[in-house]
Amino acid sequence: MAAPSAMTFPALSRLRAYNTAPLIALAALFVISAFASPYFLQAQNLLNILRQVSYSGIIALGMTFVIISGGIDLSVGSMMALVGALAVLTLNGTGGTTWSIALAVGVAVALGSALGFANGIAVTKGRIAPFIVTLGTMAIFRSLTLYVGDAGEFRSVSSLYGDLGMSTVLAVPTPVWIWFLLAFLLDVLLNRTRYGRYVCAVGSNEKVSQYSAINVDRVRLWTYVIAGLMVGVSSILLSARLNSLSSTNFGKDFELDSIAAVIIGGTPMTGGRGSIWGTIVGAIILGIINNMLNMLGVSPYLQGTVKGLVIIAAVLVQRKL
Amino acid sequence: MTDVLLRTEAITKEFSSVRVLDGISIEIRRGEILGIIGENGAGKSTFIKILSGIYTPTRGKVFLDEKEIALRRHADAKRAGISLIPQEFNLIGDLNVYENIFLGNELRRASGLLDKKAMIRRTGELLAGLEVQIDPEAKIQSLSVAQRQMVEIAKALAYDSRLLIMDEPTTVLTKREIDLLFQRMRGLKERGVTIVFISHKLREVKEICDRVMVLRDGAFICLEEAGALPIDEMARRMVGRELSQVFPAKRAGDGQVALRVEGLTVPGVIEDVSFELRAGEILGFAGLGGSGRTEVAETILGIRKPSRGRILAGEQRLEIRGPGDAVRAGIGYLSEDRQGSGILTAFDVVKNITLVSLKRYLHPLIDRHREQEAAERYVDRFSIRAPSLETRLEFLSGGNQQKVSLAKSIDSEPRILIVDEPTRGVDVSAKQDIYRFVHELADKGISCIFISSELEEIIGMCSRVLVMKGGRVAGQVEGERVSEEEIMYFATGVKGIV
Numbered sequence: 001m002a003a004p005s006a007m008t009f010p011a012l013s014r015l016r017a018y019n020t021a022p023l024i025a026l027a028a029l030f031v032i033s034a035f036a037s038p039y040f041l042q043a044q045n046l047l048n049i050l051r052q053v054s055y056s057g058i059i060a061l062g063m064t065f066v067i068i069s070g071g072i073d074l075s076v077g078s079m080m081a082l083v084g085a086l087a088v089l090t091l092n093g094t095g096g097t098t099w100s101i102a103l104a105v106g107v108a109v110a111l112g113s114a115l116g117f118a119n120g121i122a123v124t125k126g127r128i129a130p131f132i133v134t135l136g137t138m139a140i141f142r143s144l145t146l147y148v149g150d151a152g153e154f155r156s157v158s159s160l161y162g163d164l165g166m167s168t169v170l171a172v173p174t175p176v177w178i179w180f181l182l183a184f185l186l187d188v189l190l191n192r193t194r195y196g197r198y199v200c201a202v203g204s205n206e207k208v209s210q211y212s213a214i215n216v217d218r219v220r221l222w223t224y225v226i227a228g229l230m231v232g233v234s235s236i237l238l239s240a241r242l243n244s245l246s247s248t249n250f251g252k253d254f255e256l257d258s259i260a261a262v263i264i265g266g267t268p269m270t271g272g273r274g275s276i277w278g279t280i281v282g283a284i285i286l287g288i289i290n291n292m293l294n295m296l297g298v299s300p301y302l303q304g305t306v307k308g309l310v311i312i313a314a315v316l317v318q319r320k321l
Numbered sequence: 322m323t324d325v326l327l328r329t330e331a332i333t334k335e336f337s338s339v340r341v342l343d344g345i346s347i348e349i350r351r352g353e354i355l356g357i358i359g360e361n362g363a364g365k366s367t368f369i370k371i372l373s374g375i376y377t378p379t380r381g382k383v384f385l386d387e388k389e390i391a392l393r394r395h396a397d398a399k400r401a402g403i404s405l406i407p408q409e410f411n412l413i414g415d416l417n418v419y420e421n422i423f424l425g426n427e428l429r430r431a432s433g434l435l436d437k438k439a440m441i442r443r444t445g446e447l448l449a450g451l452e453v454q455i456d457p458e459a460k461i462q463s464l465s466v467a468q469r470q471m472v473e474i475a476k477a478l479a480y481d482s483r484l485l486i487m488d489e490p491t492t493v494l495t496k497r498e499i500d501l502l503f504q505r506m507r508g509l510k511e512r513g514v515t516i517v518f519i520s521h522k523l524r525e526v527k528e529i530c531d532r533v534m535v536l537r538d539g540a541f542i543c544l545e546e547a548g549a550l551p552i553d554e555m556a557r558r559m560v561g562r563e564l565s566q567v568f569p570a571k572r573a574g575d576g577q578v579a580l581r582v583e584g585l586t587v588p589g590v591i592e593d594v595s596f597e598l599r600a601g602e603i604l605g606f607a608g609l610g611g612s613g614r615t616e617v618a619e620t621i622l623g624i625r626k627p628s629r630g631r632i633l634a635g636e637q638r639l640e641i642r643g644p645g646d647a648v649r650a651g652i653g654y655l656s657e658d659r660q661g662s663g664i665l666t667a668f669d670v671v672k673n674i675t676l677v678s679l680k681r682y683l684h685p686l687i688d689r690h691r692e693q694e695a696a697e698r699y700v701d702r703f704s705i706r707a708p709s710l711e712t713r714l715e716f717l718s719g720g721n722q723q724k725v726s727l728a729k730s731i732d733s734e735p736r737i738l739i740v741d742e743p744t745r746g747v748d749v750s751a752k753q754d755i756y757r758f759v760h761e762l763a764d765k766g767i768s769c770i771f772i773s774s775e776l777e778e779i780i781g782m783c784s785r786v787l788v789m790k791g792g793r794v795a796g797q798v799e800g801e802r803v804s805e806e807e808i809m810y811f812a813t814g815v816k817g818i819v
Binding site: 188191192193194197198200201204205207208209210211212213214215272273 | 622624643644645647648654656661662663664665666667668672676677679680683686687729733
């Protein structure tokens, strides 16, 4: 029979637009910024942008998994404060030596994962909508941080810790290296392992996944653990950078920034697919926009407005693709 | 007024330069029931989507009452009196019947508030006109599939539809419901409504339609009086070649018991179901809709938890707590609900096929190359028509989706395969392909449970048939006794347990 290649495929030629659109936006933004300000292209400025977005960017990597699986995690910002607070307390309590830094890192990573696990258990075993669970834990984690810190600051006694936060490797800030390294690992996890495939499947259709012998609850649970783990890493890097953290402000708006990076990076809120490198691009886009607004002297109070508009515009553009 | 309601002139549709509909020019007569038949991918759906404004044609014109009309969106078609009743209904389960019927078109009082009374009354009239007993205030969720279909029709009539397009309305209905639907369709026809009817069931097309159009590979083949077109001739024109015998020769199992189910009970769902499945056997599961056939499969897969009973493979008792355990125990399942629990429409062909069996492609990361090779083999073997292996399944026709779904359920190399309505919504030649694959699997010693509402295929495929009724096995027919009458006796309770 003459091969009619069967029915076709209005979106075939558009399939890849999902992946390239954020990259095109980044390139355009880059060119515009280069013309708008002579300082933009200076290496120090570019590295600054990368460092600034790396903290929420690391969390956005975990958020990518959560969103692909069809969930959301609003608690990451508060969780970051609680985890960072306990890490700094550990650091101070053990004398601020190299070993206590290692211990603090361990505490942050373990605690972040544990809090993520708690979120995941409430979502899967408790059968509560992720939005509600993490809205609740967002309030809980922040309140616990305020309580422990008496609404004040957690100051690290270790100057070594601060040095770590300021450090660079080959002139590139350490957090940026860690961000890219984690992105590489999570990209492999997402695209080359069974778990990653299952995350997409679960986000795409839970019932089909269940019938396809996928342990849906376990897959979803682990996305929250990954998110928590990333929060742990990020809270260490940022608290080291500042060598202190404020119980009221630390991690504030990080849920917004990380979700925004994921969405701008082309991962749909409805889940089912997504891209780690897209999220990186999304975070950098946000960083460049902030940078330009600063350079052009736009009031910092207005920057949130711009960020909000960009998120909304990104979703609009996605829908057209 | 002429007797032509709608005329199309050289309707052509291309998707990214692939032509899926090629210059269709036809006339639809006022008050007729026009059947459109063709294989999956022949262009039937594309054609009706153009008539209902969901797609715009690449070239060509549509005339209604000899005036050209522009159908840019679905609303344009509705306004012109053309309604589409899609295969998957567009009803909102949480809303009432009347709320669905007036959705987006609500009646209001002078104050601007909703006029519920008027809407309920009007809904009652519409339903009464269709001679169906449905409470306008019932929630859609609480209605049967057949009732929902009637609500869809009532909704179409609420827009004063002159042309009603029905896309495979009978696939989800039982025989009796189909008879009722046909009565209503004839009633509508008498009221002057023109109907376009799409179905894979040629016997139905023959029964209900005045004229039949055949499409093949996007091209117009013929448009003839239904009376002048015997069923085998319809099939021949659809396929473009002679269909050999539909069913392969029957085969019996080789005696060894592959799966034994004893006293399986899920309270309120299935009751004391026991049977044996032999190696290489194709065991039929017949029964009316809701008789518990799918539920037995779901219990074997561990999706439903039995309160009693056990499942044994050989002498070994199987502990199945979920589909994962079932796969490990060598049980594969082809779901009856293709889009709801069978395939991931957003995944491509490769990723669907390897979803259950992904473990086999780890090295330790996923070996995409081997995944591709495996998918290619299935595409060849099942003649799956897809532009590429990276095409998402939502862009494949139903029959090709079903073949991918079958490939998915056998790629884990099960020893026992449960196929549930394996040919639902699939065209003649894809059906034949699927029958052949199931036979080939049985030849290799794989045991198969064949669940179907279509008695014809149960009778054609199975040498032993269990008939279910009310969650129980009502009876078993074997060998020469496998016939439509025998099965229906048990299914309707004339014979066997009552």
